[in-house]
Amino acid sequence: MSLLEPTDGLGPWNQFLCRACGLIYDEGEGDPDSGLPPGTRFADIPEDWACPICGVTKSDFEPYQRRAPVAPASIPAAPQRRAGVVIVGGGISGWSVAEAIRAENATIPITLVTACDGSLYHKPELSVALGRGLSPDALRRETGVTAAARLGVRLMADTVAVGLSPERHSLRTTRGTLRYTHLVLAHGARPALPSSLDPALCWRVNDLAAWSGLHDELARGPRTVAVIGAGMVGCEMAEDLARAGHAVTLLGAATLPLPDLLPEPAARRLLAGLQGVGVRYQGDSLVRGLSRRPDGGLTITLADGTSLAAATVIAATGLAAPSRLVRSAGLAFDHGIAVDPTTLRTSGPDIFALGDCISIEGRPCRFIEPIGRQAAVIAHTILGRVHPGYAHAAPVIRLKTRSAPIALHGAPVAGSPWHVVEESEHRLAMEQRHDGAVTAWLAA
Amino acid sequence: MPSALALRPAHAPACSAADPPPARPDADEWTDAAVLAGTTAIADGALKAAAAAIDGGTYPLDIMARLGAAGALGVHLDRFGARFGLAVAAMQAASRSCGATGFLMWCHDVCGLYLEQSGNPALSGAVLDDHAAGRTFGGTALSNPMKAFAGIEPILLRARRVPGGYRVSGMLPWVSHIGPGQYCGAIAGVTGAGDTISHEIMFRLDCDRAELKPCPHFSGMEGTSTWGVRLDDVFVGQDDIIADPARPFIGRIRGAFILLQCGMGLGVAEGSLDDMLAVEEALGHVNQYLDDRPETIAAELAELRARVMRLAETPYDGAPDYLIDVLDARAQVSELALRASQSALLHQGARGYLMSAAPQRRIREAHFVAIVTPAIKHLRREMARLSQEILPTGSLQGGRP
Numbered sequence: 001m002s003l004l005e006p007t008d009g010l011g012p013w014n015q016f017l018c019r020a021c022g023l024i025y026d027e028g029e030g031d032p033d034s035g036l037p038p039g040t041r042f043a044d045i046p047e048d049w050a051c052p053i054c055g056v057t058k059s060d061f062e063p064y065q066r067r068a069p070v071a072p073a074s075i076p077a078a079p080q081r082r083a084g085v086v087i088v089g090g091g092i093s094g095w096s097v098a099e100a101i102r103a104e105n106a107t108i109p110i111t112l113v114t115a116c117d118g119s120l121y122h123k124p125e126l127s128v129a130l131g132r133g134l135s136p137d138a139l140r141r142e143t144g145v146t147a148a149a150r151l152g153v154r155l156m157a158d159t160v161a162v163g164l165s166p167e168r169h170s171l172r173t174t175r176g177t178l179r180y181t182h183l184v185l186a187h188g189a190r191p192a193l194p195s196s197l198d199p200a201l202c203w204r205v206n207d208l209a210a211w212s213g214l215h216d217e218l219a220r221g222p223r224t225v226a227v228i229g230a231g232m233v234g235c236e237m238a239e240d241l242a243r244a245g246h247a248v249t250l251l252g253a254a255t256l257p258l259p260d261l262l263p264e265p266a267a268r269r270l271l272a273g274l275q276g277v278g279v280r281y282q283g284d285s286l287v288r289g290l291s292r293r294p295d296g297g298l299t300i301t302l303a304d305g306t307s308l309a310a311a312t313v314i315a316a317t318g319l320a321a322p323s324r325l326v327r328s329a330g331l332a333f334d335h336g337i338a339v340d341p342t343t344l345r346t347s348g349p350d351i352f353a354l355g356d357c358i359s360i361e362g363r364p365c366r367f368i369e370p371i372g373r374q375a376a377v378i379a380h381t382i383l384g385r386v387h388p389g390y391a392h393a394a395p396v397i398r399l400k401t402r403s404a405p406i407a408l409h410g411a412p413v414a415g416s417p418w419h420v421v422e423e424s425e426h427r428l429a430m431e432q433r434h435d436g437a438v439t440a441w442l443a444a
Numbered sequence: 445m446p447s448a449l450a451l452r453p454a455h456a457p458a459c460s461a462a463d464p465p466p467a468r469p470d471a472d473e474w475t476d477a478a479v480l481a482g483t484t485a486i487a488d489g490a491l492k493a494a495a496a497a498i499d500g501g502t503y504p505l506d507i508m509a510r511l512g513a514a515g516a517l518g519v520h521l522d523r524f525g526a527r528f529g530l531a532v533a534a535m536q537a538a539s540r541s542c543g544a545t546g547f548l549m550w551c552h553d554v555c556g557l558y559l560e561q562s563g564n565p566a567l568s569g570a571v572l573d574d575h576a577a578g579r580t581f582g583g584t585a586l587s588n589p590m591k592a593f594a595g596i597e598p599i600l601l602r603a604r605r606v607p608g609g610y611r612v613s614g615m616l617p618w619v620s621h622i623g624p625g626q627y628c629g630a631i632a633g634v635t636g637a638g639d640t641i642s643h644e645i646m647f648r649l650d651c652d653r654a655e656l657k658p659c660p661h662f663s664g665m666e667g668t669s670t671w672g673v674r675l676d677d678v679f680v681g682q683d684d685i686i687a688d689p690a691r692p693f694i695g696r697i698r699g700a701f702i703l704l705q706c707g708m709g710l711g712v713a714e715g716s717l718d719d720m721l722a723v724e725e726a727l728g729h730v731n732q733y734l735d736d737r738p739e740t741i742a743a744e745l746a747e748l749r750a751r752v753m754r755l756a757e758t759p760y761d762g763a764p765d766y767l768i769d770v771l772d773a774r775a776q777v778s779e780l781a782l783r784a785s786q787s788a789l790l791h792q793g794a795r796g797y798l799m800s801a802a803p804q805r806r807i808r809e810a811h812f813v814a815i816v817t818p819a820i821k822h823l824r825r826e827m828a829r830l831s832q833e834i835l836p837t838g839s840l841q842g843g844r845p
Contacts, residue, residue: 217836
């Protein structure tokens with residue numbers, strides 16, 4: 001809600017959606033962190049302004065129209081007896097499906113089962129929020145209870161989906177068994193922690209609850225922080241922590257950060273950027289163990305026999321989709337819940353899946369951009385409406401390291417050679433080719 | 445309430461059998477087919493006839509001895525091939541006739557499991573041979589410690605170390621399948637200075653060394669010989685130790701312990717299905733308007749049983765995902781038994797409501813399945829706990845910047 005009323009005669013404040021990360025620029029609120037005071041019209045934003053979350057430019061934004069609110073269906077006091085749509089997962093994917101169904105149909109019963117409290121927040125913000133001084137409350141856009149009331153959804157918070165019987169259209173949860181007409185699995189992926197790391201000693205930042213715990217620990221003042229894993233999240237977190245005033249060491253398995261994604265010249269720019277904001281990068285480091293010292297601090301033991309002390313340790317060692325629920329129900333699973341690339345149907349009857357928990361042709365796709373399109377396809381199918389289907393395309397990968405933002409387009413293949421197209425002090429452009437055609441390109 | 449001795453049928457223990465089985469029946473004798481056929485014959489004959497009496501208070505040690513001789517109480521043990529699926533199937537067959545007897549079989553089965561898995565030669569030799577064949581009887585007193593380990597209630601038995609062993613005191617409510625001359629597996633917290641518990645021990649408790657106190661009447665399943673057990677400075681020596689410390693041992697057998705219980709609920713649900721089908725010809729024209737019709741219950745029962753049988757192939761799988769699968773199956777067994785038994789009574793109407801009728805008894809049996817430890821609420825709580833991600837907590841107190 002904008003506090004400032006428009007006086008420029010151009011009508012009400014407008015909103016613009018970042019196509020890359022989903023951030024909404026509200027003219028009434030502006031972007032004070034980047035020097036845009038409240039009331040800055042989108043047209044008046046300088047062309048070199050960048051999305052405060054993901055770093056894309058103004059041209060990657062599109063006008064955003066909030067959907068006309070659908071009158072909320074009354075929420076039954078008792079569990080509804082009529083089976084309807086059951087959604088598992090209270091993150092962006094789960095809520096997107098609820099929104100997409102309600103945009104078309106106000107009455108079909110929807111139950112949303114989530115292991116957390118169902119708060120709505122924008123997940124990409126988690127890796128840039130410390131440096132921006134944000135609190136958990138500031139990140140929470142709406143509580144689960146409020147969203148459920150707005151959408152006429154029965155919310156089962158703090159509830160785990162534990163068993164699934166596809167033939168009987170029945171989902172067992174820790175608060176009872178639910179019948180469904182359609183089931184949507186949107187429970188995401190979980191951090192994959194190597195067995196050498198004690199989960200009680202290191203943070204993994206994959207949801208708002210975990211981030212809030214980390215935020216509390218760091219709120220007492222600057223600390224020495226070690227980030228294990230120099231992938232996208234590790235690099236982004238390391239920069240964010242450094243910007244928030246902490247002494248950060250980033251541990252990477254290879255000589256340079258992001259070895260699977262970036263060619264050496266780009267990785268060098270990334271490294272220089274990180275070092276420029278104070279991150280100490282320690283490459284070629286394989287972590288063998290993590291333990292707590294008697295004084296309460298933590299010791300990371302490395303494969304080469306050396307060790308490293310830190311007050312806080314964060315593991316950014318990748319994600320894996322949990323498989324127990326779908327495997328025990330006999331659904332196909334291949335690095336994620338296997339879905340049809342067009343319809344997002346799983347191998348089970350009337351069961352769909354989207355977001356971080358799925359895989360398409362054996363490959364997970366854990367980005368924000370496709371989720372809205374996936375939700376729309378599922379909602380239309382459930383409601384029996386015609387839809388052209390989901391068209392999967394590799395999303396643009398943008399590293400939210402403001403010190404050295406990097407964007408990757410196309411379908412980069414690890415190990416395949418990169419060619420320099422342009423290299424200057426301020427810009428690096430490279431591309432991968434296959435049979436003479438450009439298949440991937442990057443700008444750093 | 446009668447005393448323990450009065451409850452013991454005069455003709456009961458297996459010593460009355462004319463031709464006692466060999467000390468350790470070989471695998472040839474207890475084939476899958478023979479065990480299931482023997483168990484089913486007992487279940488459909490003597491046990492079915494005695495079900496109402498057992499519900500009212502008769503402790504069927506004679507029938508338990510026959511089930512033991514048939515192999516129904518021993519096949520889950522490593523020495524007989526760790527056939528957990530067969531043990532569940534046998535328990536299901538008996539519970540189809542009498543839920544209380546199915547529960548006694550579970551008590552007996554897990555007691556055998558404790559003795560064998562203890563690795564204690566004093567418990568896993570002749571003592572276990574007699575137990576596995578149903579020549580001696582013993583149950584389990586783990587309801588309280590299981591809830592204590594899950595943080596639901598405090599542990600009730602306390603042990604203190606003495607030369608050569610421990611001395612244990614305390615009072616346990618509701619211990620089943622025990623009596624004079626019998627025994628059970630029990631757990632006590634070992635207290636040191638300041639009454640703090642350092643760890644727990646698990647031991648075989650000889651009931652003759654404890655005081656058995658009558659329990660208030662239950663609404664059903666009264667023939668399970670369930671007592672309050674009072675221990676007053678009872679010495680536990682090395683020969684009776686099952687595990688010291690007890691927690692790692694419990695962690696290892698927990699999946700098997702819970703999975704075996706599924707036999708009870710599957711049998712109660714299957715018996716309820718029998719009750720529905722029994723009146724289908726006469727009442728089908730009106731019963732067609734009911735929820736949970738026989739074909740619905742039968743389909744769910746078949747699917748659930750198949751899942752339990754798959755889980756029974758790896759009863760000692762220690763992975764958290766396996767344990768959640770077991771807890772989920774066990775919870776669904778309870779839910780299905782509740783729904784099936786209620787539907788059976790609705791299908792039968794007044795005839796099922798007669799005090800002598802099976803459906804009203806099965807309703808009470810199904811509720812027992814749903815509330816005996818681990819109850820549905822415990823199972824759901826534990827599944828929620830196991831599904832939670834472990835995150836740092838203690839670092840807020842300690843640690844330098």
